[in-house]
Amino acid sequence: MAKLVKSPVARHRERLMRRGLVRLEVRVRKEDAALVRGLANALSDPARAAETRAALQQRLAPAGLKALLAAAPLEGIDLTRSPDSGRDVEL
Numbered sequence: 001m002a003k004l005v006k007s008p009v010a011r012h013r014e015r016l017m018r019r020g021l022v023r024l025e026v027r028v029r030k031e032d033a034a035l036v037r038g039l040a041n042a043l044s045d046p047a048r049a050a051e052t053r054a055a056l057q058q059r060l061a062p063a064g065l066k067a068l069l070a071a072a073p074l075e076g077i078d079l080t081r082s083p084d085s086g087r088d089v090e091l
Contacts (some may be wrong), residue, residue, distance in 0.1 A: 006014075025055070028036050042052040061073070 016023070026036060039052070039056075042048045
């Protein structure tokens with residue numbers, strides 16, 4: 001049997017996968033296209049990647065409940081519960 005030859009596109013995509021890269025398609029407004037390209041370039045540049053990624057995560061990542069509560073302005077709010085257990089109910 002003859003050995004199948006992979007297409008140049010398939011070989012290229014395999015090389016990208018070995019480098020840890022994936023192909024991604026996004027749809028953005030025309031005026032945002034340059035911004036998204038610049039962002040992709042900044043993330044792929046080793047000199048700027050860490051700083052860009054940290055800034056994006058800080059700005060866009062959802063905060064967990066613990067972080068949200070820690071940042072909440074709770075001064076002056078009474079968080080104590082009364083010991084009243086409610087009314088008596090006959091079952």
